[in-house]
Amino acid sequence: MSAPQTGPPLPGSPDERANLLGDCVHCGFCLPTCPTYVLWGEEMDSPRGRIHLMDQHAKGEPLGAPMVEHFDRCLACMACVTSCPSGVQYDRLIELTRAEVERDHPRPLRERAVRELVFRLFPYRRRLRALRGPLRAYQRSGLDRVVRRSGLLERVSPSLAAMERLAPPLGRAPRLPERVAARGDRRATVGMLVGCVQGEFFPDVNAATARVLAMEGCDVVVPRGQGCCGALSMHAGRADEARAFARRTIEAFEGVDVVVVNSAGCGSSMKEYRALLADDPAWARRADALSDRARDLAEFLAELGPRAERRPLPVTVAYHDACHLSHAQGVRAQPRALLAAIPELTVREIADPDICCGSAGTYNVLQPEAAGELGDRKAANVSATGAELLVAANPGCTMQIAGALRRRGAGIAIAHTAQVLDASLRGLGRDALIERGS
Template identity: 85%
Template sequence: MSAQDDLPKLLGDCVHCGFCLPTCPTYVLWGEEMDSPRGRIHLMQQHAEGAPLNAPMVQHFDQCLGCMACVTACPSGVQYDRLIETTRAEVEREHPRSLKERAIREAIFRLFPYRRRLRALRGPLRAYQKSGLDRLVRRSGVLERISPSVAAMERLAPPLGKAPRLPEFVAARGKRRATVGMLTGCVQGEFFPGVNAATARVLALEGCDVVIPGNQGCCGALSLHSGREDEARAFARRTVETFESADVIVVNSAGCGSAMKEYRALLADDPAWAARAEALSAKTRDLAEFLVELGPRAERRPLPVTLAYHDACHLSHAQGVRAQPRALLGGIPELTVMEIAEPDLCCGSAGTYNLLQPEAASALGDRKAVNVDATGAELLVAANPGCSMQIATALQRRGAHIAVAHTAQVLDASLRGLGRDALVGRTS
């Protein structure tokens, strides 16, 4: 049954106990009931009973990050993730947005899910960064006056270097233990290519043949989590076609992995695709999840680094993957892992949230940066490209000189014996 058909029951599961309130980033920021999960469910109930989707109601839905912290905290098992995605799809179908809103949303969704378009942007963006013009533009504030969303896009872009291109097959080192398909992602693939390269090396060093389809496209995560259901289904079908012959699909981006595990619900009402989507969701694994299931084989060499580990919301809350990254990092000699205060509070990235709600996102990013800085760590580790960009930008605003890396890059440095210099000083 679809979430739309099941809506009355899903809404009725909420007993308005308030356990979700201290976990909700926007409620923590503003203390506004209608900007809490409980308040938004009340608005959803009003709409289900006939109230129109007016501008104030839609604003409260738009201001939700979709971080799913409330799902983890809820003692009644309320499926807020399904509720907010269903509601956002209704908003996109029924609510007429302003011309300015439509323009920025179309710009985002015509760019970020398309690797070739992002790749075409790399050259000009890299030249812009190397020229120093970026610093001048930020000091002038001209982009903020044109559009806070455009200013956020410019500000969040990571420093770009040369982008290594992965082959379509990377052979296992030593005896083969598994064959895996690897999702390279859109933003991950073009803005963080080093993460993908490290992921492939780690998998190979742990005895995996790695198949990296060259024709893979967007998984649909950004579209799915923004209410663009038809677009998300089209991306999902293509991803299923690309990867369904794989025994297991390894994903190193939390948002992408979460979306692919949701295909079973996204395509549940499509007779031609439901079983295929269910099968793909069942064999999708986050990198850390898969490596812990596989078990270590390659030698871990010492890394005398102190790092802070950040729980990406779509990894910890949506996928329930919390212990596995810590177990992997904890197995590296001389590595010290620090916990960050308020670990369940979103950093403000949330897919497109930091572009569409830049003020709230910046406030959450700054709060996260304070907590990261307080650990005294010299390296921040996250498992999602959006989180990496968001927190790195907030740390820069704070003047905190903390490098940023992915779990795969830390493992790669240890397995190859590269030492701490391979990580400290890294900004992407």
């Protein structure tokens, strides 16, 4: 007779799921914070409703298409986690559920094809890099406007049309050296994640990040062996794929005291490595150490404290809370404090800041209609601030909100927190910052 199990249940086990499901008391505090419930008012498209479906499945209800659709419609934005008075770990529940969906639920052929395209492209920098040249030529030729007016891609696949619309205007792509030396006395040595979409579609953000860190006294190490952190795979239930990406990332950054991340989704995932690899004896301790060392850029700069002189930037900005920064990492005050410390810069708040913009990793590609509604809602709230510049700290949010602002005809530039700090520290001035963010 085997001895009874002691200690916490194994990750991914039925006992873990049962414990997590039992935490929900169905109070409804999550409802007004859930983007899809706000849009449609449907109980099964709320966290409480989805937990009910998860419980039904755990008791034997099969993963049919209607049930899976409700799980697919979830943005995993985690607004419900921060609003829950009972501490329900909905983020873990949806992660476990999506892994089971990926493993056991047969999707239609067209849906499988789109998903394979997404996950065979976006986590691979070399593939994205190979796409840059043709995509840049396509944009510069004006063919993009012709295709959008024709509606051709929309008829072929709404997801492909969404991918085409979301692509930002592409310029030259500066490459970072493997090491950027600190200005003045060195205060710290940090590793820097360049990211996949961030690295190839927003290389100026990485360049600004490295400059800001160097001006604040950091030696910046940019390992050539780094790849995707696994964020997209982790949040889509592709657990084995996420683990493989995580192991490679851990190896790349061992040897540095801090890993600075300027993409909210990536930073959130790296802090979750300890849970992702908890049941892997060869990697659990290394994953735990990496999670301890991972810091969002704003979080790290706030801990480090300012040294470089802030020069005036007479500009009014609206700050956007990326879900995986505010809800997942609890980083809210730090970026606002960094911006507020810049002379002559004014920060304005956006209404309903906790409602997701609709980006959510691959959500705006796989669920384009719902994402479009949320993007339009966010763009309206951004426009209402009257700000000249929107500041966002996640590439997905930047692409999503930029597209929605274009649909409104709103001429609001978008920049990363790093780019605003870089402009102030270098004394570039307001016009240069607005131009870079356009």
